[in-house]
Amino acid sequence: MIGRHSLTKALMLWISGIITLVWVLAVGLGALVMQEEFGEIFDSSLQETAERLVPLVIDELFQRDDLAEPRRIMASRAGSDEEYLTYQVRDQRGRVLLHSHAASANPFDTPLIAGFSDGPTGRTYTAAAVSNTIFVQVRDSAEHRREALLEGVLALLLPILLVVPVTIAAVWVVLRRILAPVDTLRSAIGRKDGGNLTAIDELDLPEELRPILNSVNLLLSRLRAVLAAEREFTSNSAHELRTPLAGALAQTQLLLLELKDGPAAGRARQIEKSLQGLTRLAEKLLQLARAEAGIGINEGTFDVADVIDMVIADFRGTAAGARLRLEKENEGTLVQLGSADAFAIALRNLIENALLYGRPDQPVLVRVSRDGTVRIQNGFPALAATELVTLRQRFARGDTSAAGSGLGLSIAERLLAQMQAELVLSSPIPGRDDGFQAEIIFAKPGVGHGADTCPGAAATT
Known part of the structure; x- marks a missing residue:
């Protein structure tokens, strides 16, 4: 059995699904672009920070007498332990000479080569100074980069919670207004049944629906013509069939009067009874034929x-x-x-x-x-x-x-x-x-x- 479905619901589901899918794809593309741009921004920050630290670090090292133990630079803001960038100053043998407040005293797992390098915990930029004897390494954590990207994606996704429902509501209102003529035509056709075959009145319909209205009215007109023809045929048939049966019955009754109580009177009475039964059956069959022709269908x-x-x-x-x-x-x-x-x-x-x-x-x-x-x-x-x-x-x-x-x-x-x-x-x-x-x-x-x-x-x- 063919299932029923609503045109309005189908349009709503498709439009809503397409809008949501397009928005999600847009967010995905935006996330890729943001990841690329954020990478460039973070890399530029790493490089600039390292290059700015080089002269400061050199001055600090020249003023120190003891370089055997790594020195920890205290945080510049009281009470803040969070640093997005950490750095270490190392010599050519890899020893840590200076390190930032949040950085470990253990050397970074990064080679002493000028430029960018990636590690399991983050991305590092190395700047060389004093004939490649002093190296300044600045690192930002991979977690920080992921957090920045995630917050950017969420900033794009959150509007979906507002935009999609508003869009769906707007689509529903528009569809209701656009499909209102379809509902009007459907209701007008639905009111037509076996007892009402009059043409549908002229409706204010768009051009796409007018051929349907004309076709339905043409079909109703043909049905009325067919039913009228069937009624006329059965009425004429009833008259034509009754006449010979009534004549045969009348002749049989006259024959009975002539035969009186003769030997053939019994057979004549049997013929009369059969003709009476045939007349009743013919009457019922003609009534049934008229019923099949729809004589009960009347707008009056x-x-x-x-x-x-x-x-x-x-x-x-x-x-x-x-x-x-x-x-x-x-x-x-x-x-x-x-x-x-x-x-x-x-x-x-x-x-x-x-x-x-x-x-x-x-x-x-x-x-x-x-x-x-x-x-x-x-x-x-x-x-x-x-x-x-x-x-x-x-x-x-x-x-x-x-x-x-x-x-x-x-x-x-x-x-x-x-x-x-x-x-x-x-x-x-x-x-x-x-x-x-x-x-x-x-x-x-x-x-x-x-x-x-x-x-x-x-x-x-």
Whole structure:
């Protein structure tokens, strides 16, 4: 499965990483330059100090009578033992004649050769005097040089703690502003679903995003055209299929009148029964085809109460319609988004199933709550959860001998889904030990609920 990622987060990570990497590289190059420059500065200091010490040392040695023991030069500042530069004055045999306050009386591990030399503890400059008989050696420690370089690098690194977070925050603000049109377009496209295929309104988008908006609107236009063509085709097919079936059934019924109780009357009644079953199956298949064509996808609204009243009135004219009971918690309007025709087909299928499969000695109750939820309840032995799942499948029927095609629930569920409504099946009925309930729950509340009765009141017909 392809993982999801955020464009903003990816840009933030890449930009932040590149900025940090560039800064670190800059600090590294700066450290190399500083090391070179510091080396030149320290070397110049060593050489200058040694050359300045030579005449002073010569005068000091000429004034001394005893050169057998090395003489220690005391520190010029009271209380300070730290010296960045140490020096020794040695003769041609390597003996230490003079040494600085912090220098050891032991000779430096440096040859008596004029110039620079490196040792394990530091860098030394040797200056020769008096025909190479007196040598002045000045040394600075390697630790001092490392400390100076480290402090310089830290001085460059510390701004990262401030610059990088500020840069990241600035990049985030800029990215949010630049990518705001992308979020606007994404939200507009995200609002399009099976019940809303209208073109996206003109948006204030940059030139790079306008082709996407035009392509999406073109796609929505083609979808609307395809769905309209499918609806027209299924409507025409329904009419063309009903007509010959109705003609064949009428001819069979006329034949039954002519045959009366003759030997062929039984076969004619069987033909009539088969044609009636075929007519019902064709009606369900055409309803299913209309549902597949998306007749429930509609940007309009309808009154749930009006559609229920119309469907109940149609059933009143049938023998089974006498078992219907209608209860309303609200006598006002219950406006919902969707197609009135699609809702009527779904409701008719659910009521037909309740009348067909419910116990004939118990009524079928249609309840309408104040929020527009519709519940169809009928008497029936309690079903297991697995049976409720099976009933949702096409051509699936429960343990019953009643006539039916097993398509009613599938048609109703498909049409209601297109109107963003959910079909919930329950058995037994909540609060009872038996019964079967089909509950229609609209995802979005009605946009125009009226209230002609007081809260909690119920009207029963």
